[in-house]
Amino acid sequence: MMDYARMKFYCDESRCIECDGCSVACAEAHELPVGISRRKVVTINEGIPGKEMSTSIACMHCTDAPCQQVCPVDCFYIREDGIVLHDKNKCIGCGYCLYACPFGAPQFPRDGAFGAKGAMDKCTMCAGGPLETNSVHERELYGQNRIAEGKVPVCAAMCSTKALLVGDAESVSNVFRARVMARGGKGINSPYGWDKAYKNQ
Amino acid sequence: MRKYLVMFIALLGLASVAYAADSQIWGEMRIQNILGYGKEGSSHLGVWFTMLQHKYFAWIFLGVLIGVPGAFYIHYRIIGPKVFPHSAKKYYAFNLYNRIIHQVAAVSFLVIIPTGFIIVFGDFFGGGTLVRMAKNLHGFFTIPFTIVVIPMALMWLKEALFNMDDIKWFMILGGYLSKEKKPILAGKFNAGQKMWYWVAILGGITMILSGSFMFFLDFKMQMLHDLTGLSQIDLLRAAAIIHNVMGFAVLALFITHVYMSMFAIKGAVHSIITGYVEEEEVKILHSTWYKKLKDQGKF
Numbered sequence: 001m002m003d004y005a006r007m008k009f010y011c012d013e014s015r016c017i018e019c020d021g022c023s024v025a026c027a028e029a030h031e032l033p034v035g036i037s038r039r040k041v042v043t044i045n046e047g048i049p050g051k052e053m054s055t056s057i058a059c060m061h062c063t064d065a066p067c068q069q070v071c072p073v074d075c076f077y078i079r080e081d082g083i084v085l086h087d088k089n090k091c092i093g094c095g096y097c098l099y100a101c102p103f104g105a106p107q108f109p110r111d112g113a114f115g116a117k118g119a120m121d122k123c124t125m126c127a128g129g130p131l132e133t134n135s136v137h138e139r140e141l142y143g144q145n146r147i148a149e150g151k152v153p154v155c156a157a158m159c160s161t162k163a164l165l166v167g168d169a170e171s172v173s174n175v176f177r178a179r180v181m182a183r184g185g186k187g188i189n190s191p192y193g194w195d196k197a198y199k200n201q
Numbered sequence: 202m203r204k205y206l207v208m209f210i211a212l213l214g215l216a217s218v219a220y221a222a223d224s225q226i227w228g229e230m231r232i233q234n235i236l237g238y239g240k241e242g243s244s245h246l247g248v249w250f251t252m253l254q255h256k257y258f259a260w261i262f263l264g265v266l267i268g269v270p271g272a273f274y275i276h277y278r279i280i281g282p283k284v285f286p287h288s289a290k291k292y293y294a295f296n297l298y299n300r301i302i303h304q305v306a307a308v309s310f311l312v313i314i315p316t317g318f319i320i321v322f323g324d325f326f327g328g329g330t331l332v333r334m335a336k337n338l339h340g341f342f343t344i345p346f347t348i349v350v351i352p353m354a355l356m357w358l359k360e361a362l363f364n365m366d367d368i369k370w371f372m373i374l375g376g377y378l379s380k381e382k383k384p385i386l387a388g389k390f391n392a393g394q395k396m397w398y399w400v401a402i403l404g405g406i407t408m409i410l411s412g413s414f415m416f417f418l419d420f421k422m423q424m425l426h427d428l429t430g431l432s433q434i435d436l437l438r439a440a441a442i443i444h445n446v447m448g449f450a451v452l453a454l455f456i457t458h459v460y461m462s463m464f465a466i467k468g469a470v471h472s473i474i475t476g477y478v479e480e481e482e483v484k485i486l487h488s489t490w491y492k493k494l495k496d497q498g499k500f
Contacts, residue, residue, distance in 0.1 A: 042232045057235065066247075069255035072320055073328030090328030092336045094320065095415055099438045100251040102238035104231045108418065116337055117418065196238060 005168030006082040006198075007125060009156075010176060011056045013192055014183070015163035018043050018054040022155035022164055026058075026123070029154040030143025036107045038123040039155050056155070056164050058123035059084065059105035060197035067097035067106065081168075083125045088141045093117035102196045125166065126153035169198075225433035226419050234434050244431060246438035258445045262321050265453050273460045280380055284467045285485070291477035292499055294389070299356060302349045303473055306401075309346035312338055314455060317448065340416050347409050354402045360389040361399065366489055367392035376486075377465065384488035391487060393461070400454045404447050411440035411447070 023039040032038065039058035045051035061084045068076035068084065075090035076097075086097075097120060098106040111118035128145030131138040138145060146153060156166040165172050180186075226234075237243040295303070319326055319335035326332050370392035376385045385391070390398065414420075414437055425436060462470040466486070472478040480500055484491045494500055 037227070040227065040231065044232050044236075057231070066251040066255075070251055071324075072254075072259075073323035073326075073332055075328055087328070092320070092323060092328060092333040094323075094336060095418060095437070096250075096254060096441065098226070098418075099434065099441050100247060100254070102247060103235055104227055104434065107227065116340060116416070193235065 005170070007061060007167065008082070008169050008172050008194075008198060009058065009060055009125070010165045010172045010194070011192060012163040012165070012176070012179060013053040013055050014179075015161045016041070016054040016056060017161055017163070019160060021158055021160060022056050025154045025158045029126075029146075032121070032143070033109055036109060036121050038105075038107070038121065055192050056159075057103055057105075057193070058155070059101075059125075060103055060193055061123075061125055062102075062197040063199055066100035066102065070096045070100040072096060077130070079127070083127045083147070085124055085127060085129055085142075086120065086122070087130045088119040088121075091119040093119050095120075103193065126151070223421070224419050225421050226437075230432055230434070234432055237432075244435050244438075246431075246435045246442070250438045250441055253442060253445070259321050261449055262318070262445075262452070265449055265456075266318070269453050269456045270460070273456075273464070276377070277464060280378065282465050282467050283382070283486075285479055285481040287468050287471075287479050287481075290480045290500055292480065292483065292494060293476055294478045295473055295476040297476070300473060300476055302353050302356065305345050305349045306353055309342045309349075310455060312342040313346065314452060316342075317452075340412070343409055343412060346405065350402060350405050350409070357390070357398060361395045363392070363395055364388070367395065382485050384485055384491075386489055387487045388490045388493075389487060393457070397454045397458050400450050404451045407447050408444060408451065411444040414440040415444065 018041050020041050023037050023041055026032070026039045027037060030038070039056060041054055041056050043052065043054040045053065061082055063082070065076060065078060065084045067086075068074075068078065071086075072094060073090050073092055075087045076084060077086070078084050093108055093116065095106075095108065095117060098104070098108070105122045106120045107122060108117040108120055110116070124142050124145075126144055126146035128134070128138045128148065129142035131141065133148045134145050144154070151157065153166050156164045159165075165175055239245060239248045316335040316339040319332055320339060323332040326335075366386040366388060369386050373379075373385070375387075375391055375393055376383060418437065419433070421433075426432070429436065429439075431439060462473070466482065468479070469482065472482075483494070483500075491500070
């Protein structure tokens with residue numbers, strides 16, 4: 001049996017400097033409308049010495065994708081490499097995926113009738129959508145498809161401190177392990193959000 | 202009171218404006234929500250909603266949609282409808298105002314309920330334009346219902362309060378399990394109608410509120426957070442759960458209401474169209490009311 005790589009996001013909290021570069025790069029690369037931020041940098045325990053930390057959050061492309069479980073129109077699909085994508089032409093903008101999401105990833109532009117929620121928008125891990133790869137339509141609806149071009153998702157590609165990593169599970173784990181070793185085992189030992197996103201792997 | 206109403210509407214209106222800058226979901230609260238998701242001491246509403254919506258809601262709706270009409274079909278075949286002559290005297294029971302209010306609510310329900318179904322079984326309908334339109338109509342037809350729900354609640358409140366007759370009515374299930382035409386204790390509304398009144402009014406208001414939470418999504422109402430202790434996203438999760446669960450009750454009783462007026466009691470539906478109820482029908486099915494009307498010389 002072919003063993004597919006499982007794509008994962010990982011943000012190293014000890015490296016993230018809250019520069020917001022990832023979310024700006026994402027918004028620019030995918031030409032997102034104002035009010036939609038697929039990726040967001042958050043800081044917790046702000047001002048408390050030793051406890052303050054920042055991390056970058058977007059759709060984590062969960063193994064058990066709760067969004068997919070609750071979608072009434074079944075617009076989500078999970079690629080063999082684990083990337084969770086959705087079909088905006090099917091999506092009705094009901095908001096259920098947002099209620100199910102542990103990360104607050106789904107966003108809703110107000111473009112429907114009478115200010116109703118339009119089709120949901122979220123991080124695609126720069127893998128586009130169900131439309132023809134690299135077509136104009138795909139780019140319009142989902143943004144760039146960098147994965148198809150063999151490029152790293154733009155947020156991780158531009159991260160200046162290399163806090164934000166993306167890649168197959170094994171490579172990401174190796175980098176993470178090496179960094180924790182280099183720190184002498186200090187710091188956070190479980191990447192943020194991994195317990196929720198990648199439960200069974 | 203009016204001040205609060207204006208504030209409420211203004212806040213909902215401003216919700217979409219404040220969307221990006223001051224978001225209750227994607228702003229500062231986002232991190233707390235993430236940290237708390239499914240953790241001990243949290244509300245677990247995200248986990249609950251996911252489980253209920255994934256495994257149960259659609260099946261329960263399907264069960265109600267098939268089960269309730271199925272039971273009535275059996276009732277119709279075995280016991281059959283109640284037929285009254287409709288040639289005798291009639292009494293003017295519902296004035297034009299009553300009927301207009303009722304008809305506005307009726308039309309709203311006739312749109313809201315089928316579109317609700319299309320949303321629940323959105324995957325069956327393939328999503329996209331049809332289901333999206335259903336979602337928009339589902340929200341749009343809430344407006345007429347919202348306008349008439351309070352007048353409707355007030356105009357029938359007195360008749361809808363439960364009394365001793367209702368216990369006896371429930372004991373024999375309103376006499377619908379027998380073919381006999383024996384006078385049944387009930388005022389202008391019997392216990393079944395009263396039940397529908399309360400589900401339609403209180404349930405309806407619950408549906409309006411939970412539905413508008415989900416429609417407006419990212420609004421700020423500090424009062425709600427203080428009252429419930431829930432974050433915005435947890436409020437929405439609770440709204441989604443309540444909207445579905447209350448939906449079961451509203452749906453089941455709506456089907457019952459339609460069956461009773463259209464099928465089980467032949468011609469009963471005309472009373473809300475013309476306003477006139479038929480003597481024999483009142484005498485048997487609303488005997489307490491009949492006595493009162495007779496004393497007043499109305500028949």
